[in-house]
Structure formats: C-alpha cells, structure tokens
Amino acid sequence: MADLRELYQEMIVDHGRRPRNFGPLPDANRHAEGFNPLCGDRITLHLRTRDGVIEDVRFEGAGCAISTASASLMSEALKGRSEDEAAALFAGFHALVTGQGGGDGVPLGKLTALAGITEFPVRVKCATLAWHTLMAALQGETEPVSTES
Numbered sequence: 829m830a831d832l833r834e835l836y837q838e839m840i841v842d843h844g845r846r847p848r849n850f851g852p853l854p855d856a857n858r859h860a861e862g863f864n865p866l867c868g869d870r871i872t873l874h875l876r877t878r879d880g881v882i883e884d885v886r887f888e889g890a891g892c893a894i895s896t897a898s899a900s901l902m903s904e905a906l907k908g909r910s911e912d913e914a915a916a917l918f919a920g921f922h923a924l925v926t927g928q929g930g931g932d933g934v935p936l937g938k939l940t941a942l943a944g945i946t947e948f949p950v951r952v953k954c955a956t957l958a959w960h961t962l963m964a965a966l967q968g969e970t971e972p973v974s975t976e977s
C-alpha cells in the first residue's frame with residue numbers, strides 16, 4: 829500500500845509540474861472559468877464537443893500543485909467521453925475525494941491518485957475546482973464558478 833501511495837504522489841507531483849493539455853484551444857466551442865477563493869486557484873477550461881462527445885480539452889490558469897494536477901488528470905480522462913460519462917466521472921471523483929466511496933462502479937483510472945486528498949479536507953476544493961468548472965462549461969454557464977458559492 830505504501831508503494832501505491834508513493835506512486836500516486838509521484839503522479840500528482842508530475843502532473844502538477846508538467847500539466848498535460850495546458851494552453852489555449854483555438855477551436856473550442858465551450859469555455860468556463862472557475863475560482864477557488866480558499867486557495868487562490870484559477871482555471872479557464874476550454875472544450876471542443878461534437879454530438880455530445882468531448883473531443884478535446886485544454887485548460888489555462890494558475891493554482892496550487894493539487895489543482896493543477898487535478899485539472900491535468902481530468903483533461904486526460906475526458907477525451908473521447910460523452911457528456912454523460914463526464915458527469916458520471918465527476919460524481920465518482922467527487923465521492924472519492926470527499927470520502928464517500930469509490931465512485932459507484934465508475935472506473936476512475938488515474939484519477940484515483942487523488943484519493944489521499946480526503947485526509948486534507950481544505951484541499952478537496954483544489955481537487956474539485958476543475959470538475960466544477962467542467963460542469964459549468966457543459967451546462968453553458970457564462971458566469972465564473974466559485975467553489976464557495
């Protein structure tokens with residue numbers, strides 16, 4: 829178990845330092861902004877969707893290592909998913925990081941690297957910021973979302 833934990837920590841550090849899918853997405857058709865006032869994390873998420881499928885994902889912004897790693901892992905998990913699958917992943921991930929179970933049978937893959945965050949309640953919002961922003965983008969919200977609203 830200790831080895832698995834170390835592996836997970838390495839993955840978070842790696843994604844925090846070298847986020848995947850970071851940058852603008854010129855042909856994006858959906859965008860949303862998110863803010864976590866507790867930590868100061870900001871994210872702008874860009875999605876390209878077609879026929880209910882997320883074809884591409886990029887994000888920009890500045891935040892702590894956890895929020896950056898979470899957004900990076902999320903961006904990898906979303907490509908090729910339907911919007912329904914993305915919503916199910918969010919529900920599963922949210923349950924995981926808030927200590928409410930392992931995701932109702934939704935395979936979370938690498939996202940489980942953030943399971944240890946349950947031990948640090950103040951950081952849970954860092955980990956979920958990208959996901960709240962994702963849901964706002966899919967729902968066509970135009971106002972920036974805050975983890976405190």
Ligand code: ZN
Pocket residue numbers: 864867868869891892893894895953954
């Ligand atoms: Zn943070």
